[in-house]
Amino acid sequence: MKQTYRNERRAAGRFHRRFFVTLFISAVMICMIGYFNKSQVSAYEPTDDQTICYKSILIEPGDSLWSIAKTYMPEECDSINTYIDSLRELNNLDSDELQANEHLMIYYID
Structure with a gap:
């Protein structure tokens, strides 16, 4: 037992x-x-005759990633969510919160 x-x-x-x-x-x-x-987020791959340009913008009170994306997102970009993801990665953001009077890097197609 x-x-x-x-x-x-x-x-x-x-x-x-x-x-x-x-x-x-x-x-x-x-x-x-x-x-x-x-993997890196790639919102858009430019053609040979296009260039991705970067610029710094001043964040205004009340700005959000969504409002900035609606203003600056290139027409060639897949979706606003993809553009927002690429902005987060470009600026090393851990959250969606933005501080007024700071700068944010964005990109556009020229």
């Missing part, structure tokens, strides 16, 4: 160790995929 109980406990222990090792390896793999899969 005691031998059966010990064998069951050992089997349960092996199962839990395998489970947690598998869980740990899966978590590490997911983190690695996220880290190495960073």
Whole structure:
């Protein structure tokens, strides 16, 4: 009777160790995929006769990424959300909050 109980406990222990090792390896793999899969947002690729130009604009009180994108987004750009994503990346923004009287880099097609 005691031998059966010990064998069951050992089997349960092996199962839990395998489970947690598998869980740990899966978590590490997911983190690695996220880290190495960073891709840059490209809202638009210019043709040979077009140039992407950059300029700094002064953020006015009440400005948002959405309002700035509506004003400056090139017609050739896929969508306003893609343009906003590219502005976030261009300016290294972690959030959508903008501070008045600071500058924001934007791009346009010339």
